[in-house]
Ligand SMILES: Cc1cc2nc3c(=O)[nH]c(=O)nc-3n(C[C@H](O)[C@H](O)[C@H](O)COP(=O)(O)OP(=O)(O)OC[C@H]3O[C@@H](n4cnc5c(N)ncnc54)[C@H](O)[C@@H]3O)c2cc1C
Ligand SMILES: NC(=O)C1=CN([C@@H]2O[C@H](COP(=O)(O)OP(=O)(O)OC[C@H]3O[C@@H](n4cnc5c(N)ncnc54)[C@H](OP(=O)(O)O)[C@@H]3O)[C@@H](O)[C@H]2O)C=CC1
């Protein structure tokens with residue numbers, strides 16, 4: 410990765426080497442400058458093998474329909490471990506035994522090494538009920554697995570966060586968002602019920618009707634109220650294609666105006682997304698599912714030789730007329746997966762070159778988990794000092810100020826814009842007005858291009874801005890807030906009541922203890 414930042418440092422990986430090359434061993438030098446060699450010749454094939462294994466396993470299990478029969482047995486195993494923890498005297502709090510490198514968060518959790526690890530290996534689709542319009546799944550079911558299971562049957566979940574390896578459990582205990590969130594809310598809002606094993610080892614079910622206090626407290630609780638063992642999620646019919654309209658915008662004001670207008674046309678636009686390529690240059694996309702495509706306008710973007718989606722979108726910038734394309738629905742859902750949004754350009758800099766795409770495109774992307782596992786201290790340190798990965802959720806009315814803040818603090822483009830509705834409901838995420846409100850997720854991933862970037866100070870300034878506009882930080886990323894600041898961002902009232910009711914104090918850490926930067930490596 411050798412893009413130049415404004416301060417004259419080469420962005421990302423090179424900047425470390427250029428700072429003090431003498432300190433780096435030849436191995437570190439190679440790891441940083443030639444990470445792509447390792448990624449292309451080792452991680453890509455390994456990722457493929459890993460996916461094929463999962464593909465075969467889930468396919469067989471789904472066809473044999475063996476998962477529903479085994480579910481109770483697996484839940485009993487979770488209960489057994491929690492009862493054993495009680496029997497041993499409740500000495501150390503618990504967390505899931507899922508290794509930190511497998512998760513789609515930026516860091517490895519340190520607490521996995523010290524807490525009592527409970528194996529929650531539940532990874533199957535249990536039941537699709539087309540009458541009730543729900544799918545019942547275990548928490549380790551991934552988004553790739555779910556879209557591939559539901560789509561061929563003509564169904565989908567209303568919000569399908571797009572990275573293939575995101576899990577249902579992680580998206581509920583953390584949060585999930587996609588371009589249909591302006592209609593349906595966050596991932597938690599399409600969940601009908603949760604089944605959990607709580608601190609005393611018993612199984613508790615909750616929904617809007619049953620144990621509703623627990624139901625509303627679960628999202629964003631990061632596994633600190635109990636272990637999730639099953640979830641019922643709404644399903645909606647899925648059509649074959651998505652009709653996508655690309656609208657070019659040429660100023661910040663125009664971008665904010667068009668983005669809000671399109672979001673408010675909830676009935677006309679099933680999906681709304683924005684990509685800003687600079688403060689004044691962007692493309693706003695709106696889409697709807699349809700059953701047929703106009704001749705000559707079908708673009709199967711998942712094909713291995715197709716350009717990265719964000720580059721494709723950029724090619725529409727500057728065109729006066731709205732452009733229309735048809736994309737297969739599942740391809741649309743996973744449109745940013747192949748380029749890991751735009752992070753891949755720092756890992757395989759020539760990955761969008763046609764020669765690379767035609768020869769190796771079918772193996773891309775490397776799995777985020779394997780990138781995390783194999784990055785080593787040198788690359789980790791490099792990302793720590795020269796990279797910024799954050800999603801900030803701010804009220805739509807503050808979008809312009811937020812984009813100006815990001816421009817001033819990091820100047821990273823593209824910026825991802827994804828609108829969502831925040832319904833009136835109790836829990837960690839309270840709408841400040843007490844009514845349903847429109848928010849937008851601003852996602853910035855990449856190498857900052859400003860002179861004064863400092864990972865801690867910059868992030869703290871952005872966090873402070875977000876708090877000042879009554880926004881929220883997505884907690885998969887680095888959070889440098891103090892506990893007090895964290896409490897002022899997230900409403901802990903219901904959470905604290907549930908911690909007491911379900912006797913969580915000795916059983917689980919508090920959310921802050923799991924998500925603050927100090928708890929992560
Ligand atoms: C039943 C099943 C379960 C899976 N479970 C997991 C899992 O738990 N974790 C994980 O990381 N990966 C899992 N995978 C693999 C993962 O979904 C794929 O590697 C990934 O979605 C491929 O995306 P793609 O865009 O490259 O493939 P595409 O080009 O979108 O797909 C190629 C073809 O394979 C089909 N296909 C692709 N993925 C699946 C799928 N998941 N199910 C059914 N058909 C599919 C598509 O419909 C298409 O016809 C599973 C695959 C299958 C078949
Ligand atoms: N489009 C989107 O919406 C995107 C979302 N994300 C974020 O990524 C994260 C999800 O990643 P993923 O790898 O799936 O999940 P993780 O393994 O990162 O899990 C996230 C949290 O959920 C807890 N958790 C997971 N499963 C269970 C369970 N069965 N019972 C109790 N607690 C559980 C984990 O607890 P423990 O620490 O004990 O393991 C952890 O604290 C979320 O934080 C999400 O916000 C990231 C990218 C995109």
Ligand SMILES: CC(C)=CCC[C@@H](C)[C@H]1CC[C@H]2C3=C(CC[C@]12C)[C@@]1(C)CC[C@H](O)C[C@@H]1CC3
Pocket residue numbers: 513514515516586749750752777780781784788792798800852854883885
């Ligand atoms: C769409 C939303 C809400 C979020 C997308 C976030 C992702 C772009 C990031 C989540 C975890 C990130 C990691 C990396 C890139 C960006 C994410 C996928 C790396 C793969 C970058 C390379 C490092 O060596 C490992 C990182 C792991 C986490």
